[in-house]
Amino acid sequence: xxxxxxxxxxxxxxxxxxxxxxxxxxxxxxxxxxxxxxxxxxxxxxxxxxxxxxxxxxxxxxxxxxxxxxxxxxxxxxxxxxxxxxxxxxxxxxxxxxxxxxxxxxxxxxxxxxxxxxxxxxxxxxxxxxxxxxxxxxxxxxxxxxxxxxxxxxxxxxxxxxxxxxxxxxxxxxxxxxxxxxxxxxxxxxxxxxxxxxxxxxx
Amino acid sequence: xxxxxxxxxxxxxxxxxxxxxxxxxxxxxxxxxxxxxxxxxxxxxxxxxxxxxxxxxxxxxxxxxxxxxxxxxxxxxxxxxxxxxxxxxxxxxxxxxxxxxxxxxxxxxxxxxxxxxxxxxxxxxxxxxxxxxxxxxxxxxxxxxxxxxxxxxxxxxxxxxxxxxxxxxxxxxxxxxxxxxxxxxxxxxxxxxxxxxxxxxxx
Numbered sequence: 001x002x003x004x005x006x007x008x009x010x011x012x013x014x015x016x017x018x019x020x021x022x023x024x025x026x027x028x029x030x031x032x033x034x035x036x037x038x039x040x041x042x043x044x045x046x047x048x049x050x051x052x053x054x055x056x057x058x059x060x061x062x063x064x065x066x067x068x069x070x071x072x073x074x075x076x077x078x079x080x081x082x083x084x085x086x087x088x089x090x091x092x093x094x095x096x097x098x099x100x101x102x103x104x105x106x107x108x109x110x111x112x113x114x115x116x117x118x119x120x121x122x123x124x125x126x127x128x129x130x131x132x133x134x135x136x137x138x139x140x141x142x143x144x145x146x147x148x149x150x151x152x153x154x155x156x157x158x159x160x161x162x163x164x165x166x167x168x169x170x171x172x173x174x175x176x177x178x179x180x181x182x183x184x185x186x187x188x189x190x191x192x193x194x195x196x197x198x199x200x201x202x203x
Numbered sequence: 204x205x206x207x208x209x210x211x212x213x214x215x216x217x218x219x220x221x222x223x224x225x226x227x228x229x230x231x232x233x234x235x236x237x238x239x240x241x242x243x244x245x246x247x248x249x250x251x252x253x254x255x256x257x258x259x260x261x262x263x264x265x266x267x268x269x270x271x272x273x274x275x276x277x278x279x280x281x282x283x284x285x286x287x288x289x290x291x292x293x294x295x296x297x298x299x300x301x302x303x304x305x306x307x308x309x310x311x312x313x314x315x316x317x318x319x320x321x322x323x324x325x326x327x328x329x330x331x332x333x334x335x336x337x338x339x340x341x342x343x344x345x346x347x348x349x350x351x352x353x354x355x356x357x358x359x360x361x362x363x364x365x366x367x368x369x370x371x372x373x374x375x376x377x378x379x380x381x382x383x384x385x386x387x388x389x390x391x392x393x394x395x396x397x398x399x400x401x402x403x404x405x406x
Contacts, residue, residue, distance in 0.1 A: 112315045112372050154378060159389070162365035169315050169372065175357060186362070186389070 012048065014056075020046040021053060022067045029106045039063070064110045071107050072098075078135050084143035084150055085184060091139065092160060092180035099168040108168035136161075151187055159187040215251065217259075223249040224256060225270045232309040242266070267313045274310050275301075281338050287346035287353055288391060294342065295363060295383035302371040311371035339364075354390055362390040 012020060024046035028037040039060055043050035057063035081087050098104030140150040151159075160183050167174055175182070215223060227249035231240040242263055246253035260266035284290050301307030343353040354362075363386050370377055378385070 109315075112312075157369070157375070158366040158386070159362065162369040163361040165372075166360070166365040166368050169368075172360070183361070 017046070017048055017052060017056070020048060021056075021063065022070065025064065025067055025110065026103055026106055029110060030102060037064075068107050068111045071103075078138060080142055083146070084139070084148040085188060087139045087142065088156075088160065088184045088187065089180055091136070092164070092183050095160075095164045096174050096180050099164055099174065105168045105171060108165050111165075112169050156187065159183065220249070220251055220255060220259070223251060224259075224266065225273065228267065228270055228313065229306055229309055232313060233305060240267075271310050271314045274306075281341060283345055286349070287342070287351040288387060290342045290345065291359075291363065291387045291390065292383055294339070295367070295386050298363075298367045299377050299383050302367055302377065308371045308374060311368050314368075315372050359390065362386065 021042060024042045025037050027045055028041060037060070039053050040050045042060075042063070043053045046053075053063065057066060078087070079090055081090050099108065136153065136156055140153070140156075143150040150156075163183060164174075166172070224245060227245045228240050230248055231244060240263065242256050243253045245263075245266070246256045249256075256266065260269060281290070282293055284293055302311065339356065339359055343356070343359075346353040353359075366386060367377075369375070
């Protein structure tokens with residue numbers, strides 16, 4: 001399995017390799033006949049040697065985590081809208097727009113697929129969630145700096161992240177109109193007015 | 204690949220085959236070195252011929268859907284507690300207890316894995332969700348018969364099912380105490396008092 005002779009393939013820059021490999025995963029996941037996105041299958045589709053993929057990412061899980069982090073960060077940007085409600089609504093709108101696309105659903109699904117069943121590779125899982133949490137943590141910090149009282153992270157996970165991820169993974173269409181606003185209203189509504197303490201978050 | 208000679212294996216009854224195959228899936232999903240739960244791998248682990256598995260279930264997706272439906276129905280029973288809040292809390296408690304176990308998380312994860320990326324095999328997905336929805340639909344119907352006003356199915360999905368499924372898929376521990384009650388309070392709280400109309404559900 002070690003490459004013995006120089007390949008006839010055109011050499012790609014590291015960034016081109018990364019982009020081609022990421023796209024190959026998306027293509028394989030999108031293709032009903034694409035089969036499991038194993039590293040050999042991904043490498044073949046990307047037109048790179050599978051040893052390059054193993055060297056760069058180490059495992060399929062790490063590759064999926066990298067792909068998801070890159071694309072989700074690109075697709076779900078986090079602007080400061082001037083209020084907690086505005087920031088959360090912008091996040092939810094970006095999320096809903098993303099999961100309305102096949103690629104967006106596939107990305108979330110790739111996160112789920114990249115989660116090890118066992119305790120193995122907890123690092124990848126932790127890293128992905130840390131990134132997601134970082135984004136939301138920034139929204140929370142901005143709110144606190146404005147004197148607003150943001151909901152606990154666990155509550156945002158339950159009421160904003162979970163519905164979007166579940167719909168992406170199971171292919172359940174989000175309601176047609178006002179869904180991001182509905183989720184945010186439920187989240188902030190159950191948490192009380194901005195100046196009153198919300199229910200205690202989980203420890 | 205057609206079996207040419209009688210196998211030396213002890214013959215199993217259909218129910219024994221089903222049970223052994225279900226357990227083999229759980230074992231493979233639990234084993235860090237178990238690899239992908241392909242039908243040949245499942246059959247080998249269960250000690251049955253893979254043609255038996257193909258004949259009975261047709262596809263890995265159908266097998267996973269059958270496993271999940273069987274175990275989840277067994278683990279998440281639906282008793283009539285006499286009130287909507289009681290029924291939903293019982294459902295949530297069973298769900299939380301289930302996702303605290305590795306097998307429970309693996310079952311939910313198996314549902315996610317069994318979901319095709321593409322439009323392929325939408326039937327399996329629909330069937331699983333129909334079953335989940337059937338259970339919750341029965342809770343809703345009992346509530347209506349009592350004169351209670353249950354939340355819309357979509358809202359229950361977002362606020363009760365999604366947090367549990369997300370935590371199962373990503374291995375995020377539920378908060379230690381009072382989590383089922385918290386989820387139900389958020390769900391019914393945001394829906395208004397039992398005798399007032401809740402916010403319009405999605406069309």
